[in-house]
Amino acid sequence: MKFHDLLDNAKCYEQIRQYRWPDGVCCPHCLSQDVTRQGKDDTQPEKQRYRCKDCQRRFDDLTLSVFSGHHQPLKVWVHCLYLMSLNLSNLQISKELDLNKDDVHKMTQQLREAVCDKAPDASLEGEVECDEVYIVAGHKGRLKQLKKGRSGRRNRLRGARG
Numbered sequence: 001m002k003f004h005d006l007l008d009n010a011k012c013y014e015q016i017r018q019y020r021w022p023d024g025v026c027c028p029h030c031l032s033q034d035v036t037r038q039g040k041d042d043t044q045p046e047k048q049r050y051r052c053k054d055c056q057r058r059f060d061d062l063t064l065s066v067f068s069g070h071h072q073p074l075k076v077w078v079h080c081l082y083l084m085s086l087n088l089s090n091l092q093i094s095k096e097l098d099l100n101k102d103d104v105h106k107m108t109q110q111l112r113e114a115v116c117d118k119a120p121d122a123s124l125e126g127e128v129e130c131d132e133v134y135i136v137a138g139h140k141g142r143l144k145q146l147k148k149g150r151s152g153r154r155n156r157l158r159g160a161r162g
Contacts, residue, residue, distance in 0.1 A: 017048075083096055
């Protein structure tokens with residue numbers, strides 16, 4: 001028995017709705033709160049469908065979210081997030097979820113990118129100290145040559161394509 005077999009897909013959707021729309025459902029396209037429920041999804045009955053009265057677009061609980069457009073049940077995504085938080089490798093996660101390692105790689109990459117996109121930009125203020133500097137071996141003292149070499153290579157590539 002897998003851990004995600006113990007998870008309830010309906011409760012996962014409830015949590016998503018609470019986090020995504022704490023003040024009530026709103027259209028992810030135009031942000032209007034004038035929406036109507038349009039029944040449940042055919043393949044995942046826990047997923048609610050909606051229609052926006054302002055922009056007339058249809059959407060569901062996952063539209064325009066990190067989980068949208070994927071065939072894996074939401075509880076598998078939640079389990080994947082949990083395993084990622086344990087710092088497991090993609091191979092370990094694929095074995096635990098009983099999924100293809102390439103599918104797990106796509107899932108974890110998408111989840112990591114979403115986290116990075118939501119992370120606030122770092123801003124440094126006041127006095128900042130830097131203890132160490134890393135310079136790639138072999139380029140020490142030759143940074144101008146390295147920059148010239150890269151721009152020359154780029155120009156050669158552009159010329160070959162053009």
